[in-house]
Amino acid sequence: MKNPRLTRLAIVLTALGVAASCSTDDGSGTEQVDDAGFPVTIEHQYGATTIESRPEAVVSVGFNDQDFMLALGRTPIGTRAFSGYDYQNRPWAREQLGGQTIPEVGEMTINVEQVAALGPDLVLGTYSVMGDAVYDTLAALAPTVGDLPTEDVEAGAWQSQLEAIGQALGESDRAQEVRQEVxxxxxxxxxxxxxxxxxxxxxxxxLGDSFYILEAEDPRTSFFTSLGFAMPEEAGDVSAERLDLLDQQNLAVLGATREQLAADPLFSNLAVVREDRTVYLGEFGTDVPAALGFASPLSLPFALDETVPSLAQATDDDPATVVAPVGAP
Incomplete structure:
Protein backbone atom coordinates (compact mmCIF):
# COMPACT_ATOMS: atom_id res chain seq x y z
CA MET A 1 0.00 0.00 0.00
CA LYS A 2 1.28 3.44 -0.87
CA ASN A 3 2.02 5.94 1.82
CA PRO A 4 -0.89 8.42 1.70
CA ARG A 5 1.52 11.28 2.39
CA LEU A 6 3.17 10.65 -0.96
CA THR A 7 -0.02 10.63 -3.01
CA ARG A 8 -1.33 13.61 -4.90
CA LEU A 9 -2.91 16.55 -3.14
CA ALA A 10 -3.63 19.17 -5.83
CA ILE A 11 -3.55 22.66 -4.36
CA VAL A 12 -4.16 26.23 -5.46
CA LEU A 13 -4.62 29.51 -3.57
CA THR A 14 -7.10 32.34 -3.59
CA ALA A 15 -5.98 35.14 -1.28
CA LEU A 16 -7.20 38.68 -0.77
CA GLY A 17 -5.58 42.01 0.05
CA VAL A 18 -1.99 41.09 0.83
CA ALA A 19 1.43 42.72 0.95
CA ALA A 20 4.73 41.91 2.57
CA SER A 21 5.44 42.95 6.14
CA CYS A 22 8.69 43.61 7.92
CA SER A 23 10.13 44.36 11.33
CA THR A 24 11.30 47.73 12.58
CA ASP A 25 13.21 49.01 15.57
CA ASP A 26 11.63 51.75 17.68
CA GLY A 27 15.03 53.04 18.82
CA SER A 28 14.80 51.37 22.21
CA GLY A 29 16.56 48.22 21.02
CA THR A 30 13.28 46.30 21.01
CA GLU A 31 12.16 44.90 17.68
CA GLN A 32 8.64 46.01 16.78
CA VAL A 33 6.55 43.87 14.44
CA ASP A 34 5.25 45.75 11.40
CA ASP A 35 1.83 44.42 10.48
CA ALA A 36 1.72 46.12 7.08
CA GLY A 37 -0.22 43.93 4.69
CA PHE A 38 -2.42 42.44 7.39
CA PRO A 39 -5.12 41.37 7.81
CA VAL A 40 -4.88 38.76 5.07
CA THR A 41 -7.55 36.23 4.11
CA ILE A 42 -6.64 32.84 2.66
CA GLU A 43 -9.23 30.48 1.20
CA HIS A 44 -8.85 26.74 1.66
CA GLN A 45 -10.91 23.55 1.56
CA TYR A 46 -12.59 24.27 4.89
CA GLY A 47 -13.51 27.90 4.33
CA ALA A 48 -11.50 31.11 4.60
CA THR A 49 -9.10 32.16 7.36
CA THR A 50 -8.31 35.75 8.22
CA ILE A 51 -4.95 36.43 9.88
CA GLU A 52 -5.14 39.79 11.63
CA SER A 53 -1.44 40.42 12.27
CA ARG A 54 1.98 38.98 11.53
CA PRO A 55 2.18 35.58 13.29
CA GLU A 56 5.19 34.80 15.44
CA ALA A 57 4.42 31.35 16.95
CA VAL A 58 3.50 29.09 14.05
CA VAL A 59 2.82 25.36 14.20
CA SER A 60 3.18 23.47 10.91
CA VAL A 61 0.79 20.50 10.69
CA GLY A 62 1.21 19.85 6.97
CA PHE A 63 3.33 17.04 5.63
CA ASN A 64 5.75 19.48 4.00
CA ASP A 65 4.73 22.96 5.21
CA GLN A 66 7.77 23.10 7.48
CA ASP A 67 10.08 23.26 4.44
CA PHE A 68 8.21 26.23 3.03
CA MET A 69 8.55 28.08 6.32
CA LEU A 70 12.26 27.34 6.48
CA ALA A 71 12.72 28.52 2.90
CA LEU A 72 11.17 31.84 3.96
CA GLY A 73 13.50 32.21 6.94
CA ARG A 74 10.93 31.18 9.55
CA THR A 75 11.11 28.18 11.87
CA PRO A 76 7.92 26.54 13.17
CA ILE A 77 7.55 26.00 16.92
CA GLY A 78 6.06 22.59 16.18
CA THR A 79 5.91 20.36 13.12
CA ARG A 80 4.48 17.12 11.81
CA ALA A 81 6.81 14.15 11.48
CA PHE A 82 7.47 12.69 8.02
CA SER A 83 6.85 8.96 8.32
CA GLY A 84 9.33 6.41 7.01
CA TYR A 85 12.24 8.80 6.58
CA ASP A 86 14.81 10.44 8.86
CA TYR A 87 13.36 13.84 8.02
CA GLN A 88 15.04 15.64 10.91
CA ASN A 89 18.36 15.06 9.13
CA ARG A 90 17.18 15.74 5.59
CA PRO A 91 20.17 17.19 3.74
CA TRP A 92 18.29 19.96 1.94
CA ALA A 93 17.23 21.63 5.23
CA ARG A 94 20.40 21.11 7.24
CA GLU A 95 21.54 24.71 6.96
CA GLN A 96 18.14 26.15 7.85
CA LEU A 97 17.65 23.85 10.84
CA GLY A 98 21.14 24.42 12.20
CA GLY A 99 21.02 21.22 14.23
CA GLN A 100 17.86 22.11 16.13
CA THR A 101 15.05 19.59 16.62
CA ILE A 102 11.54 20.96 16.30
CA PRO A 103 8.87 19.48 18.61
CA GLU A 104 6.55 17.07 16.81
CA VAL A 105 2.76 17.33 16.79
CA GLY A 106 1.84 14.04 15.19
CA GLU A 107 2.86 11.87 12.27
CA MET A 108 0.20 10.14 10.19
CA THR A 109 -2.42 12.01 12.20
CA ILE A 110 -2.29 15.43 13.88
CA ASN A 111 -2.02 15.44 17.67
CA VAL A 112 -4.30 18.34 18.55
CA GLU A 113 -3.33 18.26 22.23
CA GLN A 114 0.33 18.74 21.36
CA VAL A 115 -0.56 21.63 19.07
CA ALA A 116 -2.57 23.28 21.85
CA ALA A 117 0.27 22.87 24.35
CA LEU A 118 2.56 24.97 22.14
CA GLY A 119 0.19 27.96 22.19
CA PRO A 120 0.40 28.92 18.49
CA ASP A 121 -0.92 32.13 17.00
CA LEU A 122 -1.19 30.41 13.60
CA VAL A 123 -1.54 26.80 12.45
CA LEU A 124 -0.40 26.00 8.90
CA GLY A 125 -1.67 22.86 7.18
CA THR A 126 -1.74 23.66 3.47
CA TYR A 127 -0.94 20.00 2.67
CA SER A 128 -2.24 18.10 5.68
CA VAL A 129 -5.40 16.18 4.67
CA MET A 130 -6.70 17.19 8.10
CA GLY A 131 -10.44 16.85 7.46
CA ASP A 132 -13.30 19.02 8.69
CA ALA A 133 -13.39 17.79 12.29
CA VAL A 134 -9.68 18.35 12.93
CA TYR A 135 -9.84 21.70 11.17
CA ASP A 136 -12.68 22.86 13.40
CA THR A 137 -10.76 21.82 16.51
CA LEU A 138 -7.55 23.54 15.41
CA ALA A 139 -9.40 26.67 14.30
CA ALA A 140 -10.80 26.98 17.81
CA LEU A 141 -7.20 27.17 19.10
CA ALA A 142 -5.76 29.65 16.59
CA PRO A 143 -6.29 30.88 13.01
CA THR A 144 -5.75 27.79 10.87
CA VAL A 145 -4.99 27.54 7.16
CA GLY A 146 -6.10 24.12 5.96
CA ASP A 147 -5.57 22.18 2.76
CA LEU A 148 -5.61 24.53 -0.21
CA PRO A 149 -8.32 24.24 -2.89
CA THR A 150 -7.98 21.33 -5.29
CA GLU A 151 -8.93 23.07 -8.52
CA ASP A 152 -6.45 24.29 -11.11
CA VAL A 153 -3.72 21.85 -10.14
CA GLU A 154 -1.85 22.67 -13.33
CA ALA A 155 -1.16 26.11 -11.83
CA GLY A 156 1.54 24.43 -9.74
CA ALA A 157 1.24 22.74 -6.37
CA TRP A 158 4.42 23.94 -4.69
CA GLN A 159 4.07 27.41 -6.15
CA SER A 160 0.56 27.76 -4.72
CA GLN A 161 1.71 26.49 -1.34
CA LEU A 162 4.63 28.90 -1.33
CA GLU A 163 2.38 31.83 -2.18
CA ALA A 164 -0.16 30.96 0.51
CA ILE A 165 2.42 30.41 3.24
CA GLY A 166 4.29 33.55 2.25
CA GLN A 167 1.12 35.59 2.58
CA ALA A 168 0.16 33.96 5.88
CA LEU A 169 3.59 34.75 7.37
CA GLY A 170 3.92 38.24 5.93
CA GLU A 171 6.79 37.03 3.71
CA SER A 172 5.28 37.52 0.24
CA ASP A 173 8.31 39.30 -1.20
CA ARG A 174 10.66 36.57 -0.06
CA ALA A 175 8.24 33.93 -1.38
CA GLN A 176 8.42 35.51 -4.82
CA GLU A 177 12.21 35.52 -4.68
CA VAL A 178 12.30 31.86 -3.67
CA ARG A 179 9.90 30.93 -6.46
CA GLN A 180 12.09 32.66 -9.02
CA GLU A 181 15.19 30.90 -7.69
CA VAL A 182 13.62 27.42 -7.88
CA LEU A 207 5.71 -1.81 -4.48
CA GLY A 208 7.51 -5.07 -3.77
CA ASP A 209 5.73 -7.28 -6.26
CA SER A 210 4.19 -4.81 -8.68
CA PHE A 211 4.58 -1.35 -10.20
CA TYR A 212 2.39 1.72 -10.18
CA ILE A 213 2.77 4.52 -12.76
CA LEU A 214 2.13 7.87 -11.13
CA GLU A 215 -0.51 10.18 -12.56
CA ALA A 216 0.53 13.40 -14.28
CA GLU A 217 -0.79 15.49 -11.37
CA ASP A 218 1.34 13.76 -8.73
CA PRO A 219 4.03 16.16 -7.39
CA ARG A 220 6.72 13.58 -8.13
CA THR A 221 5.60 13.40 -11.73
CA SER A 222 5.45 17.19 -11.92
CA PHE A 223 9.15 17.27 -11.10
CA PHE A 224 9.89 15.51 -14.39
CA THR A 225 7.38 17.41 -16.50
CA SER A 226 8.97 20.61 -15.19
CA LEU A 227 12.18 19.35 -16.79
CA GLY A 228 10.42 18.95 -20.14
CA PHE A 229 9.52 15.25 -20.06
CA ALA A 230 6.12 14.03 -21.27
CA MET A 231 4.05 11.47 -19.37
CA PRO A 232 2.67 8.24 -20.84
CA GLU A 233 -1.03 8.06 -21.66
CA GLU A 234 -1.76 5.33 -19.11
CA ALA A 235 -1.18 5.51 -15.35
CA GLY A 236 -2.08 3.37 -12.36
CA ASP A 237 -1.44 -0.25 -11.39
CA VAL A 238 0.83 -2.25 -13.67
CA SER A 239 0.30 -6.01 -13.64
CA ALA A 240 3.01 -8.51 -14.53
CA GLU A 241 1.19 -9.06 -17.83
CA ARG A 242 1.34 -5.34 -18.69
CA LEU A 243 4.94 -4.46 -17.87
CA ASP A 244 5.08 -3.09 -21.40
CA LEU A 245 3.44 0.05 -19.96
CA LEU A 246 6.82 0.79 -18.37
CA ASP A 247 8.59 0.48 -21.71
CA GLN A 248 8.62 4.17 -22.60
CA GLN A 249 11.44 6.28 -24.02
CA ASN A 250 12.65 6.59 -20.42
CA LEU A 251 11.70 5.19 -17.05
CA ALA A 252 12.25 6.48 -13.51
CA VAL A 253 11.77 3.98 -10.69
CA LEU A 254 11.04 4.93 -7.09
CA GLY A 255 11.38 2.30 -4.38
CA ALA A 256 14.14 0.03 -5.65
CA THR A 257 17.72 -0.06 -6.84
CA ARG A 258 19.06 -1.44 -10.09
CA GLU A 259 20.49 -4.43 -8.23
CA GLN A 260 17.16 -5.28 -6.58
CA LEU A 261 15.25 -5.27 -9.87
CA ALA A 262 17.92 -7.10 -11.84
CA ALA A 263 16.59 -10.38 -10.45
CA ASP A 264 13.24 -9.87 -12.22
CA PRO A 265 13.61 -11.37 -15.73
CA LEU A 266 10.45 -9.76 -17.11
CA PHE A 267 11.51 -6.30 -15.96
CA SER A 268 15.11 -6.83 -17.07
CA ASN A 269 13.95 -7.77 -20.57
CA LEU A 270 12.19 -4.43 -21.18
CA ALA A 271 13.99 -2.43 -23.87
CA VAL A 272 14.03 0.66 -21.63
CA VAL A 273 15.96 -1.42 -19.09
CA ARG A 274 18.21 -3.36 -21.47
CA GLU A 275 19.24 -0.18 -23.28
CA ASP A 276 19.98 1.61 -20.00
CA ARG A 277 17.35 4.31 -20.41
CA THR A 278 16.16 3.78 -16.83
CA VAL A 279 16.99 5.89 -13.78
CA TYR A 280 16.72 4.23 -10.38
CA LEU A 281 15.84 6.85 -7.77
CA GLY A 282 16.44 4.65 -4.73
CA GLU A 283 14.52 2.83 -2.05
CA PHE A 284 11.76 4.54 -0.10
CA GLY A 285 13.15 6.15 3.03
CA THR A 286 16.24 7.43 1.23
CA ASP A 287 16.98 11.04 0.34
CA VAL A 288 15.91 11.35 -3.31
CA PRO A 289 12.46 9.71 -3.03
CA ALA A 290 11.85 11.76 0.12
CA ALA A 291 12.95 14.98 -1.59
CA LEU A 292 10.52 14.32 -4.44
CA GLY A 293 7.79 13.56 -1.89
CA PHE A 294 8.42 16.78 0.04
CA ALA A 295 8.13 18.73 -3.24
CA SER A 296 9.24 21.93 -1.53
CA PRO A 297 11.37 24.94 -2.48
CA LEU A 298 14.18 23.38 -0.43
CA SER A 299 13.90 19.77 -1.59
CA LEU A 300 13.36 20.38 -5.32
CA PRO A 301 16.78 21.99 -5.98
CA PHE A 302 18.38 19.12 -4.03
CA ALA A 303 16.48 16.62 -6.21
CA LEU A 304 17.68 18.42 -9.33
CA ASP A 305 21.30 18.17 -8.24
CA GLU A 306 20.91 14.48 -7.44
CA THR A 307 18.97 13.32 -10.50
CA VAL A 308 19.79 15.50 -13.53
CA PRO A 309 23.23 13.94 -14.21
CA SER A 310 21.70 10.45 -14.33
CA LEU A 311 18.75 11.67 -16.42
CA ALA A 312 21.20 13.23 -18.87
CA GLN A 313 23.01 9.92 -19.27
CA ALA A 314 19.73 8.01 -19.69
CA THR A 315 18.60 10.32 -22.49
CA ASP A 316 21.77 10.57 -24.60
CA ASP A 317 20.60 7.77 -26.95
CA ASP A 318 24.01 6.12 -26.75
CA PRO A 319 23.61 2.41 -25.83
CA ALA A 320 27.19 2.38 -24.57
CA THR A 321 26.43 4.91 -21.82
CA VAL A 322 26.07 3.40 -18.36
CA VAL A 323 23.66 5.44 -16.24
CA ALA A 324 25.31 6.26 -12.94
CA PRO A 325 23.39 5.74 -9.69
CA VAL A 326 21.40 8.78 -8.61
CA GLY A 327 23.49 11.01 -6.39
CA ALA A 328 26.81 9.64 -7.64
CA PRO A 329 29.66 12.21 -7.64
Whole structure:
Protein backbone atom coordinates (compact mmCIF):
# COMPACT_ATOMS: atom_id res chain seq x y z
CA MET A 1 0.00 0.00 0.00
CA LYS A 2 1.28 3.44 -0.87
CA ASN A 3 2.02 5.94 1.82
CA PRO A 4 -0.89 8.42 1.70
CA ARG A 5 1.52 11.28 2.39
CA LEU A 6 3.17 10.65 -0.96
CA THR A 7 -0.02 10.63 -3.01
CA ARG A 8 -1.33 13.61 -4.90
CA LEU A 9 -2.91 16.55 -3.14
CA ALA A 10 -3.63 19.17 -5.83
CA ILE A 11 -3.55 22.66 -4.36
CA VAL A 12 -4.16 26.23 -5.46
CA LEU A 13 -4.62 29.51 -3.57
CA THR A 14 -7.10 32.34 -3.59
CA ALA A 15 -5.98 35.14 -1.28
CA LEU A 16 -7.20 38.68 -0.77
CA GLY A 17 -5.58 42.01 0.05
CA VAL A 18 -1.99 41.09 0.83
CA ALA A 19 1.43 42.72 0.95
CA ALA A 20 4.73 41.91 2.57
CA SER A 21 5.44 42.95 6.14
CA CYS A 22 8.69 43.61 7.92
CA SER A 23 10.13 44.36 11.33
CA THR A 24 11.30 47.73 12.58
CA ASP A 25 13.21 49.01 15.57
CA ASP A 26 11.63 51.75 17.68
CA GLY A 27 15.03 53.04 18.82
CA SER A 28 14.80 51.37 22.21
CA GLY A 29 16.56 48.22 21.02
CA THR A 30 13.28 46.30 21.01
CA GLU A 31 12.16 44.90 17.68
CA GLN A 32 8.64 46.01 16.78
CA VAL A 33 6.55 43.87 14.44
CA ASP A 34 5.25 45.75 11.40
CA ASP A 35 1.83 44.42 10.48
CA ALA A 36 1.72 46.12 7.08
CA GLY A 37 -0.22 43.93 4.69
CA PHE A 38 -2.42 42.44 7.39
CA PRO A 39 -5.12 41.37 7.81
CA VAL A 40 -4.88 38.76 5.07
CA THR A 41 -7.55 36.23 4.11
CA ILE A 42 -6.64 32.84 2.66
CA GLU A 43 -9.23 30.48 1.20
CA HIS A 44 -8.85 26.74 1.66
CA GLN A 45 -10.91 23.55 1.56
CA TYR A 46 -12.59 24.27 4.89
CA GLY A 47 -13.51 27.90 4.33
CA ALA A 48 -11.50 31.11 4.60
CA THR A 49 -9.10 32.16 7.36
CA THR A 50 -8.31 35.75 8.22
CA ILE A 51 -4.95 36.43 9.88
CA GLU A 52 -5.14 39.79 11.63
CA SER A 53 -1.44 40.42 12.27
CA ARG A 54 1.98 38.98 11.53
CA PRO A 55 2.18 35.58 13.29
CA GLU A 56 5.19 34.80 15.44
CA ALA A 57 4.42 31.35 16.95
CA VAL A 58 3.50 29.09 14.05
CA VAL A 59 2.82 25.36 14.20
CA SER A 60 3.18 23.47 10.91
CA VAL A 61 0.79 20.50 10.69
CA GLY A 62 1.21 19.85 6.97
CA PHE A 63 3.33 17.04 5.63
CA ASN A 64 5.75 19.48 4.00
CA ASP A 65 4.73 22.96 5.21
CA GLN A 66 7.77 23.10 7.48
CA ASP A 67 10.08 23.26 4.44
CA PHE A 68 8.21 26.23 3.03
CA MET A 69 8.55 28.08 6.32
CA LEU A 70 12.26 27.34 6.48
CA ALA A 71 12.72 28.52 2.90
CA LEU A 72 11.17 31.84 3.96
CA GLY A 73 13.50 32.21 6.94
CA ARG A 74 10.93 31.18 9.55
CA THR A 75 11.11 28.18 11.87
CA PRO A 76 7.92 26.54 13.17
CA ILE A 77 7.55 26.00 16.92
CA GLY A 78 6.06 22.59 16.18
CA THR A 79 5.91 20.36 13.12
CA ARG A 80 4.48 17.12 11.81
CA ALA A 81 6.81 14.15 11.48
CA PHE A 82 7.47 12.69 8.02
CA SER A 83 6.85 8.96 8.32
CA GLY A 84 9.33 6.41 7.01
CA TYR A 85 12.24 8.80 6.58
CA ASP A 86 14.81 10.44 8.86
CA TYR A 87 13.36 13.84 8.02
CA GLN A 88 15.04 15.64 10.91
CA ASN A 89 18.36 15.06 9.13
CA ARG A 90 17.18 15.74 5.59
CA PRO A 91 20.17 17.19 3.74
CA TRP A 92 18.29 19.96 1.94
CA ALA A 93 17.23 21.63 5.23
CA ARG A 94 20.40 21.11 7.24
CA GLU A 95 21.54 24.71 6.96
CA GLN A 96 18.14 26.15 7.85
CA LEU A 97 17.65 23.85 10.84
CA GLY A 98 21.14 24.42 12.20
CA GLY A 99 21.02 21.22 14.23
CA GLN A 100 17.86 22.11 16.13
CA THR A 101 15.05 19.59 16.62
CA ILE A 102 11.54 20.96 16.30
CA PRO A 103 8.87 19.48 18.61
CA GLU A 104 6.55 17.07 16.81
CA VAL A 105 2.76 17.33 16.79
CA GLY A 106 1.84 14.04 15.19
CA GLU A 107 2.86 11.87 12.27
CA MET A 108 0.20 10.14 10.19
CA THR A 109 -2.42 12.01 12.20
CA ILE A 110 -2.29 15.43 13.88
CA ASN A 111 -2.02 15.44 17.67
CA VAL A 112 -4.30 18.34 18.55
CA GLU A 113 -3.33 18.26 22.23
CA GLN A 114 0.33 18.74 21.36
CA VAL A 115 -0.56 21.63 19.07
CA ALA A 116 -2.57 23.28 21.85
CA ALA A 117 0.27 22.87 24.35
CA LEU A 118 2.56 24.97 22.14
CA GLY A 119 0.19 27.96 22.19
CA PRO A 120 0.40 28.92 18.49
CA ASP A 121 -0.92 32.13 17.00
CA LEU A 122 -1.19 30.41 13.60
CA VAL A 123 -1.54 26.80 12.45
CA LEU A 124 -0.40 26.00 8.90
CA GLY A 125 -1.67 22.86 7.18
CA THR A 126 -1.74 23.66 3.47
CA TYR A 127 -0.94 20.00 2.67
CA SER A 128 -2.24 18.10 5.68
CA VAL A 129 -5.40 16.18 4.67
CA MET A 130 -6.70 17.19 8.10
CA GLY A 131 -10.44 16.85 7.46
CA ASP A 132 -13.30 19.02 8.69
CA ALA A 133 -13.39 17.79 12.29
CA VAL A 134 -9.68 18.35 12.93
CA TYR A 135 -9.84 21.70 11.17
CA ASP A 136 -12.68 22.86 13.40
CA THR A 137 -10.76 21.82 16.51
CA LEU A 138 -7.55 23.54 15.41
CA ALA A 139 -9.40 26.67 14.30
CA ALA A 140 -10.80 26.98 17.81
CA LEU A 141 -7.20 27.17 19.10
CA ALA A 142 -5.76 29.65 16.59
CA PRO A 143 -6.29 30.88 13.01
CA THR A 144 -5.75 27.79 10.87
CA VAL A 145 -4.99 27.54 7.16
CA GLY A 146 -6.10 24.12 5.96
CA ASP A 147 -5.57 22.18 2.76
CA LEU A 148 -5.61 24.53 -0.21
CA PRO A 149 -8.32 24.24 -2.89
CA THR A 150 -7.98 21.33 -5.29
CA GLU A 151 -8.93 23.07 -8.52
CA ASP A 152 -6.45 24.29 -11.11
CA VAL A 153 -3.72 21.85 -10.14
CA GLU A 154 -1.85 22.67 -13.33
CA ALA A 155 -1.16 26.11 -11.83
CA GLY A 156 1.54 24.43 -9.74
CA ALA A 157 1.24 22.74 -6.37
CA TRP A 158 4.42 23.94 -4.69
CA GLN A 159 4.07 27.41 -6.15
CA SER A 160 0.56 27.76 -4.72
CA GLN A 161 1.71 26.49 -1.34
CA LEU A 162 4.63 28.90 -1.33
CA GLU A 163 2.38 31.83 -2.18
CA ALA A 164 -0.16 30.96 0.51
CA ILE A 165 2.42 30.41 3.24
CA GLY A 166 4.29 33.55 2.25
CA GLN A 167 1.12 35.59 2.58
CA ALA A 168 0.16 33.96 5.88
CA LEU A 169 3.59 34.75 7.37
CA GLY A 170 3.92 38.24 5.93
CA GLU A 171 6.79 37.03 3.71
CA SER A 172 5.28 37.52 0.24
CA ASP A 173 8.31 39.30 -1.20
CA ARG A 174 10.66 36.57 -0.06
CA ALA A 175 8.24 33.93 -1.38
CA GLN A 176 8.42 35.51 -4.82
CA GLU A 177 12.21 35.52 -4.68
CA VAL A 178 12.30 31.86 -3.67
CA ARG A 179 9.90 30.93 -6.46
CA GLN A 180 12.09 32.66 -9.02
CA GLU A 181 15.19 30.90 -7.69
CA VAL A 182 13.62 27.42 -7.88
CA UNK A 183 11.99 27.95 -11.25
CA UNK A 184 15.30 29.32 -12.49
CA UNK A 185 17.02 26.10 -11.44
CA UNK A 186 14.54 24.05 -13.48
CA UNK A 187 14.99 26.36 -16.47
CA UNK A 188 18.77 25.99 -16.28
CA UNK A 189 18.48 22.19 -16.18
CA UNK A 190 16.19 22.18 -19.22
CA UNK A 191 18.45 24.48 -21.19
CA UNK A 192 21.47 22.32 -20.38
CA UNK A 193 19.57 19.19 -21.48
CA UNK A 194 17.39 20.01 -24.48
CA UNK A 195 17.01 16.29 -25.16
CA UNK A 196 14.60 16.08 -22.20
CA UNK A 197 11.95 18.04 -24.09
CA UNK A 198 9.02 15.88 -25.13
CA UNK A 199 10.58 12.52 -24.25
CA UNK A 200 8.03 10.16 -22.72
CA UNK A 201 9.04 9.09 -19.23
CA UNK A 202 7.06 6.87 -16.88
CA UNK A 203 7.52 7.56 -13.17
CA UNK A 204 6.84 4.24 -11.48
CA UNK A 205 6.66 3.15 -7.87
CA UNK A 206 8.00 -0.32 -7.12
CA LEU A 207 5.71 -1.81 -4.48
CA GLY A 208 7.51 -5.07 -3.77
CA ASP A 209 5.73 -7.28 -6.26
CA SER A 210 4.19 -4.81 -8.68
CA PHE A 211 4.58 -1.35 -10.20
CA TYR A 212 2.39 1.72 -10.18
CA ILE A 213 2.77 4.52 -12.76
CA LEU A 214 2.13 7.87 -11.13
CA GLU A 215 -0.51 10.18 -12.56
CA ALA A 216 0.53 13.40 -14.28
CA GLU A 217 -0.79 15.49 -11.37
CA ASP A 218 1.34 13.76 -8.73
CA PRO A 219 4.03 16.16 -7.39
CA ARG A 220 6.72 13.58 -8.13
CA THR A 221 5.60 13.40 -11.73
CA SER A 222 5.45 17.19 -11.92
CA PHE A 223 9.15 17.27 -11.10
CA PHE A 224 9.89 15.51 -14.39
CA THR A 225 7.38 17.41 -16.50
CA SER A 226 8.97 20.61 -15.19
CA LEU A 227 12.18 19.35 -16.79
CA GLY A 228 10.42 18.95 -20.14
CA PHE A 229 9.52 15.25 -20.06
CA ALA A 230 6.12 14.03 -21.27
CA MET A 231 4.05 11.47 -19.37
CA PRO A 232 2.67 8.24 -20.84
CA GLU A 233 -1.03 8.06 -21.66
CA GLU A 234 -1.76 5.33 -19.11
CA ALA A 235 -1.18 5.51 -15.35
CA GLY A 236 -2.08 3.37 -12.36
CA ASP A 237 -1.44 -0.25 -11.39
CA VAL A 238 0.83 -2.25 -13.67
CA SER A 239 0.30 -6.01 -13.64
CA ALA A 240 3.01 -8.51 -14.53
CA GLU A 241 1.19 -9.06 -17.83
CA ARG A 242 1.34 -5.34 -18.69
CA LEU A 243 4.94 -4.46 -17.87
CA ASP A 244 5.08 -3.09 -21.40
CA LEU A 245 3.44 0.05 -19.96
CA LEU A 246 6.82 0.79 -18.37
CA ASP A 247 8.59 0.48 -21.71
CA GLN A 248 8.62 4.17 -22.60
CA GLN A 249 11.44 6.28 -24.02
CA ASN A 250 12.65 6.59 -20.42
CA LEU A 251 11.70 5.19 -17.05
CA ALA A 252 12.25 6.48 -13.51
CA VAL A 253 11.77 3.98 -10.69
CA LEU A 254 11.04 4.93 -7.09
CA GLY A 255 11.38 2.30 -4.38
CA ALA A 256 14.14 0.03 -5.65
CA THR A 257 17.72 -0.06 -6.84
CA ARG A 258 19.06 -1.44 -10.09
CA GLU A 259 20.49 -4.43 -8.23
CA GLN A 260 17.16 -5.28 -6.58
CA LEU A 261 15.25 -5.27 -9.87
CA ALA A 262 17.92 -7.10 -11.84
CA ALA A 263 16.59 -10.38 -10.45
CA ASP A 264 13.24 -9.87 -12.22
CA PRO A 265 13.61 -11.37 -15.73
CA LEU A 266 10.45 -9.76 -17.11
CA PHE A 267 11.51 -6.30 -15.96
CA SER A 268 15.11 -6.83 -17.07
CA ASN A 269 13.95 -7.77 -20.57
CA LEU A 270 12.19 -4.43 -21.18
CA ALA A 271 13.99 -2.43 -23.87
CA VAL A 272 14.03 0.66 -21.63
CA VAL A 273 15.96 -1.42 -19.09
CA ARG A 274 18.21 -3.36 -21.47
CA GLU A 275 19.24 -0.18 -23.28
CA ASP A 276 19.98 1.61 -20.00
CA ARG A 277 17.35 4.31 -20.41
CA THR A 278 16.16 3.78 -16.83
CA VAL A 279 16.99 5.89 -13.78
CA TYR A 280 16.72 4.23 -10.38
CA LEU A 281 15.84 6.85 -7.77
CA GLY A 282 16.44 4.65 -4.73
CA GLU A 283 14.52 2.83 -2.05
CA PHE A 284 11.76 4.54 -0.10
CA GLY A 285 13.15 6.15 3.03
CA THR A 286 16.24 7.43 1.23
CA ASP A 287 16.98 11.04 0.34
CA VAL A 288 15.91 11.35 -3.31
CA PRO A 289 12.46 9.71 -3.03
CA ALA A 290 11.85 11.76 0.12
CA ALA A 291 12.95 14.98 -1.59
CA LEU A 292 10.52 14.32 -4.44
CA GLY A 293 7.79 13.56 -1.89
CA PHE A 294 8.42 16.78 0.04
CA ALA A 295 8.13 18.73 -3.24
CA SER A 296 9.24 21.93 -1.53
CA PRO A 297 11.37 24.94 -2.48
CA LEU A 298 14.18 23.38 -0.43
CA SER A 299 13.90 19.77 -1.59
CA LEU A 300 13.36 20.38 -5.32
CA PRO A 301 16.78 21.99 -5.98
CA PHE A 302 18.38 19.12 -4.03
CA ALA A 303 16.48 16.62 -6.21
CA LEU A 304 17.68 18.42 -9.33
CA ASP A 305 21.30 18.17 -8.24
CA GLU A 306 20.91 14.48 -7.44
CA THR A 307 18.97 13.32 -10.50
CA VAL A 308 19.79 15.50 -13.53
CA PRO A 309 23.23 13.94 -14.21
CA SER A 310 21.70 10.45 -14.33
CA LEU A 311 18.75 11.67 -16.42
CA ALA A 312 21.20 13.23 -18.87
CA GLN A 313 23.01 9.92 -19.27
CA ALA A 314 19.73 8.01 -19.69
CA THR A 315 18.60 10.32 -22.49
CA ASP A 316 21.77 10.57 -24.60
CA ASP A 317 20.60 7.77 -26.95
CA ASP A 318 24.01 6.12 -26.75
CA PRO A 319 23.61 2.41 -25.83
CA ALA A 320 27.19 2.38 -24.57
CA THR A 321 26.43 4.91 -21.82
CA VAL A 322 26.07 3.40 -18.36
CA VAL A 323 23.66 5.44 -16.24
CA ALA A 324 25.31 6.26 -12.94
CA PRO A 325 23.39 5.74 -9.69
CA VAL A 326 21.40 8.78 -8.61
CA GLY A 327 23.49 11.01 -6.39
CA ALA A 328 26.81 9.64 -7.64
CA PRO A 329 29.66 12.21 -7.64
Missing amino acids: EGAFTAAREANPQFEGRTLAVALY
